[in-house]
Amino acid sequence: MAPTLEEIILKHTLKNAHDYRLAIPGRIIGKVIGEFPDAKADMKGTMKLINEEAKRVNALSHEAMLKELSNFTFEEKKEEKKEIELPGAVQGHVVTRFPPEPSGYPHIGHAKAAWLDYASAIRYGGKMLLRFDDTNPEKEKQEYVEALKRGLIWLGIDWADESYTSDRMEEFYTLCEEMFIKYKAYVCTCTAEQVKKGRESMKLCDCAAREPQESMQLFRKMREGKMEEGEAVVRFRGNMQSDNTVMRDPTLFRIIKAPHYRQGEKYKCWPSYDFVAPIMDSVEGITHAMRTKEYELRDELYFAILTILELRKPALIEFSRLAIKNAPISKRLITPLITEGKVEGWDDPRLPTLPALRRRGILPEAVKKFVLSFGLSKVESVPGWDALLAENRKLLDERCARRFLVASPIMLDVQEAPPHEAVLKNHPGKPEMGERKLAATGEFFIAKNDADALQVGETFRLKDLYNLVLVEKTDEKLVAKYDADVGLAARKLQWVPRGSGIGCTVKVPHDLLDENGNFKPDSMSEEKGVCEPSCKELKVGDIVQFERFGYARMDKHEENGLVFVFSC
């Protein structure tokens, strides 16, 4: 028999009380309607029933609530993750690739692309290759190669093989000559300005009439360094009348004389992304090549090049580029912030780079969940950081020890305080995480926020220590009297003994950019505080939960105290 409305209300009220410690009608109504849509017909009546049930359940003891709850079963929530489907994928034969250009540190956008590449390979029992797409010597560095690899390792992504596009330069030259011979490319000696104008006005320049033989000769000069940068480019013979502007004789090679981090001075003539991407995907055996949606217009060129060169065609799959509100998710936007010294470096906790997320105590598992939640969808959205931080909090809650920190400390003196040593649990739900002892002398610091909220005459509790009654309050100091009564106090405050606390600073990152994409100089704030003596043992990289403050990652030990970065 189908459950009645009353039963459904009871079930969700108990569940809510269980999950949140207190059943709150506003959180229950949605679940009830979801399971019993008819209840919408009489919202007022339904709300009344929920209110009454919540009141009853909240008055139950924890044990009684659990006992009632055990009468119900709950459907396992379905994984919300979007399943990755690749067209024409054959189990065991899928090869994908992650092709970063080593021109900066990896960011969360790379994490999205890499996870999609990797997760789809895994899903079909295939493999993912790592390819450094390095044919622009002006932007690339070995430092970035290492950083990208470190980033992938941190994320938990395991590539099968690694390759460098620049290792195949000789092949590209040969294939380019094949294009000349097939009358599908030519060397253009117009200025960049002329090329641009021609493409806008859909007119061919005189160079387009160049015979393959002459293009070959010029191409050799380009390669031998006998021509200067900007003097000549190789262009694809496309269609200047095409509605797709990409097809209007795009550049395939250009002269760049800067030395290359890997190939040194060997090459002076470098292929464009448009030329190398299809060739690399084809010759490396990629079955499914994924890239972000803004490349969609380039698909036509991608396949045209493979058709001309008679190379195997991979499937191309596009997904939306990850954007996050007020964050620069692109090397092009991040690099100037670094070179102009606006941020501390690639791992400045305000940045969306992987080393920055790590320094901010964001776990790789949280990044994975967050980026994969978008799947291969092409829908553009601009989320904030909230979903990632919520995921992170869920993971940290399980594993982080609790500690006391008081921000903007205010002195608290306790009259007639019995000497006492508090025993504090490292985790409220995990006895195996142990405990620590904190000796109380009667002289404390508490947080300014808490001090501000206290009224003279009020009873409050120092957490896991004792109750106090506030007797006096000035801006500098509070005085309270020991209260032997152990009754419930409304406020339970974190505290640090004055003699043994350690000075600390918590750096708090905020949105780096304003609504117009401009750098916000006040995007990092600092909280000064005092934390309990056991924090001295923390190592760089440890993440703790400062109770009623938040999660923070130990960043460094400084002479005048500890420095943390606020996580979430």
Ligand code: ATP
């Ligand atoms: P950037 O602007 O950061 O240089 P890019 O696309 O030029 O971005 P690459 O290093 O060439 O960066 O990118 C490697 C892979 O990561 C590409 O497949 C690219 O599409 C993908 N990628 C880069 N940024 C994002 C992003 N914000 N969201 C999703 N994928 C991204």
Ligand code: MG
């Ligand atoms: Mg790029």
